[in-house]
Amino acid sequence: MSGPTAAGTYFDGRSARPHPVELRLTDQLAITGEGIALAWDLFAVRTAGAVPPITRLRRAGDPALVEFSDEVFAASLRAACPDFEQEEKAEGGGRLRLVLWSVAAGLSVLLVAIFGVPAVAVRLAPLVPSGLEARLGAVVDGEIVRLLDEPPECSHAPARAVLDRLVQRLAQGRNLPAEIRVSVRKHDMANALTLPGGRVIVLSGLIERSKSADEFAGVLAHELGHVAARDPMRSLIAASGTSFLLSLVLGDLTGSTIIVAAGQAAISAGYSRDAERAADDYAVATMTGAGGRGEALASVLERIAGNEKREGASDFLRSHPFTDERAKRIRAQAGGESEQARILDEADWAVLKGICRGAEKR
Template sequence: MNAPLTTTGRYFDGRSARAHPVRLRLGERLEIAGEAVRLDWSLLDLRAAETAPPLARIGHAEHPGSVEFEDAAFAEALAARCPDLNRREGGGGLTRLVLWSIAAGVSVVLTALYGVPAAANLLAPLVPPSVEARLGQAIETQVVGLLGDPPLCAAPEGRAVLDRLVGRLSQTMALSPPPQVSVRRHATANALALPGGRIVVLSDIIAKSRSADEFAGILAHEFGHVAARDSIRAVIRAGGTSFLLSLVLGDLTGSTVLVAVGQGAIAAGYSREAERAADRAAVTGVDRAGGDGRALAAILERITETHDETPGGLTGFLRSHPYTAERAAAIRAMPGERTDGASLLSEADWRTLRAICGTKDEKAD
């Protein structure tokens, strides 16, 4: 049995910088005694801090206080009797922090890539139509703002032709009530399907259409997304991913999520299968309405000719959609139900529709 050793030192309570003179006694335990200090620490709980000899500083694994002394023999005896004296409770803290951060980041990415889409597929059918309608109205306001508040195109004659076209396609595609279609003057060739059966058409897509059937194909494609409720799924994915990223970044403001939802709606990041299904629905719907659904392939190819079909290079209708060559070939290979030579709109109605923004009809690009 080791004989007790004693020495003098200073005790710090861990809450103030005041030093308390104490006497230290090392036996089976470390006893610390002073005017206002009475401590009895197990040798298994003692931890040494890094200091320059002859100073030694000893702390307790579960106590904020510590003692200092300058007795080399006492320090040597402590080292011999305390097996965990030089154990570092916080050792590797930075490494663990980095590893935990990486793990957290990976989990967020995996959840965003797999968990959120899976949840969106389950949740979308459960969203009541009334809730989806209110959400669609809010998102349309956000989308219009992100696009720079382009003016609404509502020339009465053109609007009347558009309404008839919407009604005709809605009937052949069994959509009730018909989608709410608005046209905005904008230099981007795009059409967006939003929750609640809302469609935003940007006027350049009409300008680039060379026939009513081409534009009807674009419109019917978006109607296909409405029928499949792809838009509400996309919004759930966009909002869910934004929330996860906001959680990691510490920004949980509603505006952050709403902006991400609006941007997600503009990007229209549907899966390739969803796009193929919307293409099939468009061809069938336009054919049954009396037009040529395969005209959709021609306008997709024409838009591609004027844009760089590389990631980030395409800002029109094709953004986040499958590559055009693949889509166009599949569209042209679809069986038809139309009467050869038929046209969805008369030439006069088509010219009227093209002037819906109040501008003189010009030849399509």
């Protein structure tokens, strides 16, 4: 049996005696130690509150407790256990939730047949468990990179540090998933794609065509608006339709048809006009709140839209249809902000622009 391992402590829930154990993550969580050989179903593993660096786990309906302090292992578990974030409170609640989720997905197949996919996707997206969404996001990420012909990842360390700080600032105090992963890929297209699970892929053409940090950050904030509204999950469900729902029922999430559909949807399918407007509003509020200029979003979108009209490359326009009405609305909302506001100083922006330094195709 292979799989990541960590040293931990097991409490049986009846006495306070700690038992040293080895934890191993496979398709179950194996807990082994002197006189202890347990295998917990990943669907039943729940966080029992973390006190960094210690992670505590329970199994749904079980008084036993496991503790360990290995962050890499904790991350693997979080990704593998669909209901990890459901803090274990009531006995048996987790199992019930899983059953309800399956029933809901099964019903949805029926509803899709009656009402059509988009209407159901809107209702269903917020119900997808976060662990499941995170796993889906990782798979779709890989698929998009493949569809784009494996553009190398840009991660020049000093620039990456500036980007991380920028993302943190934009995400602060906004209603977003705990983990936002922004990756940059070396690609001529000026675009940014939002994926399920709080993932954003920035194509480096966007950084090249941004004339200021505020312009770039504005687009990033717009993408975070899609994350906050769970638009990627919605469009994924809509794009893959009943096959996604069926695969949820059958438990086969990495079914290739879904992933291909999801990847293509993320690259080319647009969000609705309302979703774009909401993401713009979110971006302006985020930028102003973080000390930047929301108005810059309108400028960069106008420039990219203008270029694409001339060059006939419309991928960005297709994924974020841009109109004069949107530009007007962004400027109106950003009306009161300071002319002097800058999201990054010039030095940081210059460093960030070098993020693809050393990024070569393997």
